[in-house]
Amino acid sequence: MKRVNVLIVDDNELDRYILRRQLTKIGVESIIEKDDGSTALEFLQDYDKNAMLYPDEFPPVVIFLDINMPKLNGFDFLKEFSTMRTRNELASVVVCMYSSSERLEDKEKAAKFDFVADFIVKGEVTEAFLANKITSLR
Amino acid sequence: MLIVLLTVFEITLTLWSVFEISNGVKFHELNLNHFKYSSQLMNKVSSLDANSNVKVDNLRAVVLNIRQQPIDCMDTINVVNKFIMEAIDTDSAIALCIQDIKDADHALSLIDDFENGSLDKEIFISKLKASAVTFNQTSILFEEPVSKTLSFIMKFMIPLVVIISFFNIIFISFMSNTITRSIRHAIQQLNHKKKKISLSDDISKNVSGELKVLLQAAQKRITSEMLMVEVNKKLETLDEQRTESLTRANQELSQFAYRTSHDLKAPLSATKILTRFIIEDINAGQLENAVQDTQHVHDQMEKLEELVMGILSLTEADSTENINSSINLDMVLDDIQQRLSGMMNLSDYTMERHINLDHALVNNQTRITQILENLISNALKYKDNSKPDVPFVRITISELVESYQLDIEDNGIGIPVDRHDEVFGMFKRFHPQISFGSGLGLAIVKKHVDYLKGTISMETSDQGTKFSINIPKVIV
Numbered sequence: 302m303k304r305v306n307v308l309i310v311d312d313n314e315l316d317r318y319i320l321r322r323q324l325t326k327i328g329v330e331s332i333i334e335k336d337d338g339s340t341a342l343e344f345l346q347d348y349d350k351n352a353m354l355y356p357d358e359f360p361p362v363v364i365f366l367d368i369n370m371p372k373l374n375g376f377d378f379l380k381e382f383s384t385m386r387t388r389n390e391l392a393s394v395v396v397c398m399y400s401s402s403e404r405l406e407d408k409e410k411a412a413k414f415d416f417v418a419d420f421i422v423k424g425e426v427t428e429a430f431l432a433n434k435i436t437s438l439r
Numbered sequence: 440m441l442i443v444l445l446t447v448f449e450i451t452l453t454l455w456s457v458f459e460i461s462n463g464v465k466f467h468e469l470n471l472n473h474f475k476y477s478s479q480l481m482n483k484v485s486s487l488d489a490n491s492n493v494k495v496d497n498l499r500a501v502v503l504n505i506r507q508q509p510i511d512c513m514d515t516i517n518v519v520n521k522f523i524m525e526a527i528d529t530d531s532a533i534a535l536c537i538q539d540i541k542d543a544d545h546a547l548s549l550i551d552d553f554e555n556g557s558l559d560k561e562i563f564i565s566k567l568k569a570s571a572v573t574f575n576q577t578s579i580l581f582e583e584p585v586s587k588t589l590s591f592i593m594k595f596m597i598p599l600v601v602i603i604s605f606f607n608i609i610f611i612s613f614m615s616n617t618i619t620r621s622i623r624h625a626i627q628q629l630n631h632k633k634k635k636i637s638l639s640d641d642i643s644k645n646v647s648g649e650l651k652v653l654l655q656a657a658q659k660r661i662t663s664e665m666l667m668v669e670v671n672k673k674l675e676t677l678d679e680q681r682t683e684s685l686t687r688a689n690q691e692l693s694q695f696a697y698r699t700s701h702d703l704k705a706p707l708s709a710t711k712i713l714t715r716f717i718i719e720d721i722n723a724g725q726l727e728n729a730v731q732d733t734q735h736v737h738d739q740m741e742k743l744e745e746l747v748m749g750i751l752s753l754t755e756a757d758s759t760e761n762i763n764s765s766i767n768l769d770m771v772l773d774d775i776q777q778r779l780s781g782m783m784n785l786s787d788y789t790m791e792r793h794i795n796l797d798h799a800l801v802n803n804q805t806r807i808t809q810i811l812e813n814l815i816s817n818a819l820k821y822k823d824n825s826k827p828d829v830p831f832v833r834i835t836i837s838e839l840v841e842s843y844q845l846d847i848e849d850n851g852i853g854i855p856v857d858r859h860d861e862v863f864g865m866f867k868r869f870h871p872q873i874s875f876g877s878g879l880g881l882a883i884v885k886k887h888v889d890y891l892k893g894t895i896s897m898e899t900s901d902q903g904t905k906f907s908i909n910i911p912k913v914i915v
Contacts, residue, residue, distance in 0.1 A: 315709050315735055322716060369701065371867075401705045404697070424708020 305435060308361035309334045310341040310378065311399065312370040316423060320365060320399065327432040331358035338366075338373030342381050345391060360391060363435065365399040365421075368407060375400065379414050386416065397421060397434065442610055449603045455519075456596040463589035465515055466532075470581050473508040473539075476501055477574035484568045495554050498567070499547065505574055506543030509536035520588075527591050529584035539577045546570040621650055629654075702746050702877065706739035713739070742877075749877035752809055756886040759806060763913050765799040766807055768836060775812045779819060788819055793835040800836070800843055801913050806887040810845070813880040814906050818849035823903075826850060842893075842911045850903040862897060884908075 307329055311317045317334045324332055333355070335341035341364070344351060351359045368375035375398065386392050395418040398411045403422055411417045419434055480501045487493060513536050516524075524530045549566050552558040558566075628645035629638070636644070642654045713732045720729035772792060779785060800807070815832055822830035828850055835846040854862060861867050863885035867878050884906075888895045893910035 313705070313709075315713075315739065316705075318735070319709060319712050319716075323712075401701050401708060423705065424711060426712075 304331065305329050305363060306358050306361045307332045308341065308344070308364045309399070310336075310338060310364060310370070310375075311367035312336050313367070316367070316399075320426075323426060323428050323431055324435075326428050327435065329435065331355075333358055333361065337370050338375065338378035338381075341366075341378060342373065342385070345382070345385060348390070361394060364394060364396045366396050368398065368400040368402055368411075376410060379411065379417065383414055383416070399423065442607070442614065445603065445607055445610065449600060449607060452596065452603065453600050456592055456600060459520070459592045459596070460589065462515055462520070463585060463592065466512060466581075466585040466588075469508045469512050469515075470578055470585065473505060473574070473581070474578040476505040476508070477571060477578055480505065480574065481568075481571040484564060484571050487564045487567075493553070493560065493563075495550055499550050502543055502546045502550065506540060506547070509539040509543075512536050513540075523591075524584070524588060527588065529587045529591075532581060532584035532588070535577055535581050535584075539574070539581075542570060542573050542577070546574075618650075621646075621648070625650055625654065698878075699746075699750060703743065706743045706746075710736050710739045746877040746879075749879035749883065753879055753883050753886065756806070756809070756883055756890065759803065759890075761803060761890075763801055764804055765801050766804050768794050768796075768800060771804070771808050771811065772834065775808070775815055778812070779816055782816075783819060785819070787830065788822070789829055789831040790815075791831065791833040793833070793837075795835075795837045796843075797838055800838075802843075802891065802910065806891055807910075810884050810887050810908065811847070813884045814847040817880055818847060818851060818904070821849075821851040821853075821904075823850065823852045823901075839909075842909050845908040845910065846905060847908075848903065848905040853899045853901050853904050854897075859897070859899070863895075 307324060309317050309320055309332060311320070311334075314336070317336075321332050321334070333344070335344055345360070348360070366375045366378060370378075373381075379396065382391075382396070386394060394416065396414070396416055397418055398408075398420040400407065400420070401423040408420050411420055421431075421434065480498070483498060483501060513533075516533065521530070521533065524532065546567065549558065549563060549570065553560070553563040625642075625646045629641060638658060639655070642651060642658065646654055713736050717729045717732045717736070720726070720732065769792070776785065776790065811834070815834065818832040819830070831850055833846070833848045835844075835848070837844045858867075863881050867881070885895060888908055888910070891910050893908055895906060895908045897907075898905045
């Protein structure tokens with residue numbers, strides 16, 4: 302598989318662990334984890350610094366984004382990120398929602414952002430499914 | 440009332456005067472006719488001589504005409520006329536009328552006698568002539584009392600009417616002035632605000648008569664209307680409040696259902712995948728990984744258990760029966776410590792108890808226990824390992840005059856400043872790295888405190904957190 306930089310934004314350590322393990326299994330090598338929307342935004346904001354610090358893993362190509370996070374939740378992140386991506390080289394970044402929510406309301410809300418490519422429900426994810434998604438996202 | 444009587448009297452008098460004057464004019468007319476017919480008779484009698492033929496029918500008709508005038512006059516005169524005429528000494532007119540009728544009757548009998556032939560023509564003519572002269576004289580005599588009566592009415596009644604009218608005007612302006620003055624006085628008195636006197640006292644003291652009745656009725660009406668408006672306003676507010684609280688309860692419930700299903704599902708989904716990992720790892724011989732993931736599964740199950748317990752106690756908070764009993768706080772705290780020691784190693788903490796009560800705390804034991812247990816367990820969970828001091832939780836329960844004060848204080852990590860207003864919400868976790876809780880603890884505490892009609896407040900900083908709960912005493 303082609304090299305894909307992935308950023309996982311989820312406050313739940315176990316969910317991050319599960320996703321990382323599944324992604325690793327399908328051949329994704331560069332994975333960075335953030336435990337909240339706010340830390341993820343900071344990470345993307347410091348573009349130049351992080352591009353130097355992680356020459357192979359930055360910038361991410363796909364962001365897996367949880368919705369329920371304590372400080373800055375997934376939707377808040379999307380709003381902030383939509384203004385941020387217009388000015389940096391982040392324009393090509395796609396977001397894939399990664400949540401346990403199955404509410405239609407949440408899916409519609411996320412779909413309003415054109416850079417949100419998919420909505421994956423936690424617990425329904427198999428490696429084959431994930432591989433399929435990553436390939437189609439590219 | 441007086442003014443009405445006076446006005447009615449004035450109008451009656453005026454009408455009556457007008458009527459009398461018109462009567463006087465009628466008397467004049469009658470007299471004029473009388474005079475005319477008398478002259479006719481005189482002429483007819485004068486033209487009679489021994490040779491000419493006597494037209495008896497003509498003569499009779501003229502005499503009947505003459506006779507008709509006093510009869511009409513007597514008809515016109517009423518009791519009041521009679522009374523007034525007697526009073527002003529003009530009743531001779533009535534006597535004249537009566538005499539005139541008699542004279543006419545006499546003249547008629549002369550004509551009858553002449554017709555029968557029992558009266559000589561010459562004698563008849565001279566007698567009839569005398570009658571005509573009498574009629575003429577009566578006419579002249581009649582004029583005087585009639586004029587006198589009329590002038591009396593003109594002289595006396597009209598000034599009387601004028602005087603009464605004048606008096607009437609003065610009386611009306613006096614009354615309107617009095618009314619205006621008393622209204623003005625009342626306005627002045629009522630405008631001048633007095634602190635100690637109520638409006639109704641003010642009215643009964645400073646206003647009198649019908650104005651007082653009016654003001655009192657108006658006051659009553661206004662008071663009742665204001666009361667109505669107030670009641671309506673209160674009902675409206677109550678309605679709004681109910682709607683608002685219902686909407687809020689609905690929102691809370693849907694939020695609760697959403698979060699519950701989310702938080703119940705998350706550990707299950709994770710466990711499902713983890714067990715697959717474990718199988719893979721065992722098959723691959725990576726037992727260390729398998730052990731680690733099994734530990735994860737265990738943690739998830741623990742989390743799930745705690746969430747289910749939390750939900751149960753939250754629903755219990757709504758359904759707990761309100762049975763009050765005398766609570767042995769030492770025993771309650773012992774039990775809590777016992778239960779918590781199953782979850783964490785309590786030897787790392789110090790727990791202080793300060794119970795200062797004059798009387799045993801009487802309240803709902805289930806609620807008090809859950810409040811204390813949740814707060815103590817929070818204090819222990821969010822200890823601050825970076826501080827040199829041993830983590831502590833200090834429980835102080837004291838009796839005030841009308842309430843009990845429960846303080847639970849710790850030297851833990853505190854709650855982030857910007858999230859204080861979320862503290863008592865459901866599913867709120869402020870330390871995801873440390874938390875292994877359901878996010879329901881403080882929501883449960885708040886619910887119990889609300890049920891007990893108490894208040895809860897919080898002071899928190901990086902030095903630690905202190906919850907203070909005030910619960911009113913139960914009236915036994």
